[in-house]
Structures are given as C-alpha cells and as structure tokens.
Amino acid sequence: MYLVKKVTENDYEDFLDFPSRIHIKKELMQKRSDEIALLKGTHTLSNYFTFTAFLCYCDSKVVARCAVTIYTDKDEAYLGFFDSEDNIEAVKTIMEAAENFARENGIRKLTGPVDASFWIGYRMKSNKFDEKRFFSEPYGKDYYPKLWKENGYKISQVYVSNIYKKLSKNEEDDENYIKRYNFFTKRGYSIVSPSKKDWDKVIGEVYTLLVKLYSDFPVFSHITEKEFREMYKDLKTVLDFSMVKLGYKNNKLAGFFISVPDYGNRLCGNIGLPEILFMLKNRRRCDNYILLYIGVDEKHLGLGSALSQAMFEELRRKRSSSIGALIKKGKVSEKYIDNKILYQREYLLFEKHL
The missing domain is CATH 3.40.630.30 (Gcn5-related N-acetyltransferase (GNAT))
Structure with missing residues (x-):
C-alpha cells in the first residue's frame, strides 16, 4: 500500500535523508542547504515561486520523493528533486499526486527534472553511469529515464557533455x-x-x-x-x-x-x-x-x-x-x-x- 503526502516540517528529515539511501556516497551530489532553504521558503529565489514537496511511503518507509515548483506567471510547472527506488508503482503513485496538485493550481504542463529553478539544477543523466561524476553534473540512477517515460513523460531536450x-x-x-x-x-x-x-x-x-x-x-x-x-x-x-x-x-x-x-x-x-x-x-x-x-x-x-x-x-x-x-x-x-x-x-x- 503506497501513501503519498505533502511534506511538512515534521517530514523534512525524511525528504532530506532519502537520497543517501538511493545513491552511494561517491555518486551523491545533493546540496542539503539548498533543499532546506527551499522547504522553509527562505532560499534566495523563493520569492519567485511556491515549492511543494512530496513523499511516497510504503509500510512507513520512504520509497520515492519529488517536488513541484509553480511560478505565478506560468502555466508550466517544474517537477524536480526526484529520487526513487526502481519501483514503477511507487513512481506512478507519487507522480499522479504531483500532477493532480499541479492541475488544481492551473498548470497545463510539467517539465523536469528541474530542481525549482534553472539556477539551481535541471536535466537527468541518461548514460555512462559507470563513470565518476564530475563537479556540477546532474546525478540520478540508470533506471530514472525509464520510470519517467513509463509515466507518460516525453523527451523535450537533449544535452551533452564533451x-x-x-x-x-x-x-x-x-x-x-x-x-x-x-x-x-x-x-x-x-x-x-x-x-x-x-x-x-x-x-x-x-x-x-x-x-x-x-x-x-x-x-x-x-x-x-x-x-x-x-x-x-x-x-x-x-x-x-x-x-x-x-x-x-x-x-x-x-x-x-x-x-x-x-x-x-x-x-x-x-x-x-x-x-x-x-x-x-x-x-x-x-x-x-x-x-x-x-x-x-x-x-x-x-x-x-x-x-x-x-x-x-x-x-x-x-x-x-x-x-x-x-x-x-x-x-x-x-x-x-x-x-x-x-x-x-x-x-x-x-x-x-x-
């Protein structure tokens, strides 16, 4: 049984700790200070948007997380801070909750992964997962692109690193x-x-x-x-x-x-x-x-x-x-x-x- 909830102050640690369960230390590019500031609404850029985080639980254990960022002047919102076990049902459940929330707020399109802003981080790694991460490189697991595609997300842009x-x-x-x-x-x-x-x-x-x-x-x-x-x-x-x-x-x-x-x-x-x-x-x-x-x-x-x-x-x-x-x-x-x-x-x- 999967349960999705919006993150409140009592859930901050669950949201912040989950990436370290999914990624080994040498892969993890998480900036906890940014995430804490976004959750509290105190980030340098917080005045531009509303930031709503979600957690998916199974038997009281976190199995996926994400966040929806809505800008007041756009009908496009951003889906980011995504991490998950390789579990299509968990991802389907949390993405449906995020999408329903976006619709309720007048959003017509979700784009991601975008971690709240162009200036904070966006894009999903899609190959060469066996190689060492470089400074500033988006992190993710090799099964993430598959999970997004299976939930109806289409590739809109491709980026490369030479x-x-x-x-x-x-x-x-x-x-x-x-x-x-x-x-x-x-x-x-x-x-x-x-x-x-x-x-x-x-x-x-x-x-x-x-x-x-x-x-x-x-x-x-x-x-x-x-x-x-x-x-x-x-x-x-x-x-x-x-x-x-x-x-x-x-x-x-x-x-x-x-x-x-x-x-x-x-x-x-x-x-x-x-x-x-x-x-x-x-x-x-x-x-x-x-x-x-x-x-x-x-x-x-x-x-x-x-x-x-x-x-x-x-x-x-x-x-x-x-x-x-x-x-x-x-x-x-x-x-x-x-x-x-x-x-x-x-x-x-x-x-x-x-």
Whole structure:
C-alpha cells in the first residue's frame, strides 16, 4: 500500500535523508542547504515561486520523493528533486499526486527534472553511469529515464557533455582556432584572465551578458544581479582564475569562458578540513577541468573559438583533461575543439501535458 503526502516540517528529515539511501556516497551530489532553504521558503529565489514537496511511503518507509515548483506567471510547472527506488508503482503513485496538485493550481504542463529553478539544477543523466561524476553534473540512477517515460513523460531536450582527452605538452593546435584567435586579437580584442581582486567587478559584467544570452534557454528564469551574486558567491573561492577567459572589445565584455577544477562531489556536503585541503590542492593544479559557462555577444560571433583556443592553451600547459559540460545538443559550443573529443555523456529534459 503506497501513501503519498505533502511534506511538512515534521517530514523534512525524511525528504532530506532519502537520497543517501538511493545513491552511494561517491555518486551523491545533493546540496542539503539548498533543499532546506527551499522547504522553509527562505532560499534566495523563493520569492519567485511556491515549492511543494512530496513523499511516497510504503509500510512507513520512504520509497520515492519529488517536488513541484509553480511560478505565478506560468502555466508550466517544474517537477524536480526526484529520487526513487526502481519501483514503477511507487513512481506512478507519487507522480499522479504531483500532477493532480499541479492541475488544481492551473498548470497545463510539467517539465523536469528541474530542481525549482534553472539556477539551481535541471536535466537527468541518461548514460555512462559507470563513470565518476564530475563537479556540477546532474546525478540520478540508470533506471530514472525509464520510470519517467513509463509515466507518460516525453523527451523535450537533449544535452551533452564533451569528454576531451588530456592534452600533452606537444599537442598540436587546430589551425582554424589559431586563425580565429589571431583574427580577434589583431582587431583590438583583448583575451585575458581576471585576477581575484577584480572578480567582484567581473561577475557583474558576466551577469549582464549571461542573462541576455541565456534568456531563450529552456526553463530559464530572470533573476536580479543581487540574487545572481548571492547564488554564485562561492565561485570566487573555488575558481582557478587562469581557467577563466574573458574577451573585451573597447573595454566592454564581449564574451566569457569559465572553467572550474573538477572537485567531483567533495564540496556538496558538509565542508570540513579534509574538503578545504582538497579544494586548495586542486584549485592550484587539477588533472581535470569542467568547462562550465561560455557565452559570446551576438555582435562578436566567432569570438567563442578564440576563447576556446586560449582555454585549450591553458589545458595543454597544465597537461589536463577537460569536460565541456551540459551543452544543449546542436549548439555551436558542442563542436568547439571537436578533434579533441573522445566521446559524450548525455542528459535529458522531459515534459508532460496535463
């Protein structure tokens, strides 16, 4: 007998603890602090939506969880924070409850997995489950896509992560990318890495360009610069600034390419001395980097290739591998330095009309 209930304060621990039962420690990317803030309605972005969490029990034991996020100006809601045993009946029961709740609130379509917001997390991993998770990668079990499909959810978007090979000291450059780099630098563009002391200024510039470029992305929602700074306040601590490339024309930011050392999931839970030492060691020199955010103003098309050349020169100097993370399939950035790509990992976004 399955019982679904909306999560109240008395159920917080059941909701928060369940992922650690489903995922082994090295797989778990859960950020409990975000989940607690969302449950309490105190998250930086909570003023934009209502967040309602659900738990499915069988014989007093949690077997599935999820949450529905409703924005006041949309008839599309988000289904996220999904975790479950490999149990189709449990998933059917909790999804029906979530869908009925959404209908009662005027929602016509559910999209997911979206963990409340574009800025918190979305997408579902769909292959390469035997490989180590990288920093910021969506986590999930290999049976999750099947459970969503069997409950009537259709794939709406596909994303990939490019797994690049480790570059040797004598790795040859791609002539096309060298030409792009030289083309832009000869025309007055400067491609630089910021210093830590300049980051507070730089992140404001990145915000302005990023929200303009990403506004047509699926599930994107606008946030203020103050909220953006709060969401990314820890980025300054984890960045290797040599792995941030900025393109300027006439002292105005025209493009950015931001990479971070691959910390895996070591920074997702409680941060103690071992995690701090691990971060400090890998921030200075890491074997693998996550190519996380890239954007180029439409007035400066082609600059992305020049930024990529600068980034891969750094990777070669460090003799490191890299992962071009979470790219919408078909985007130009999927093909950057494609002669160095070994293979791809894949992620899905689903939708269901109610």
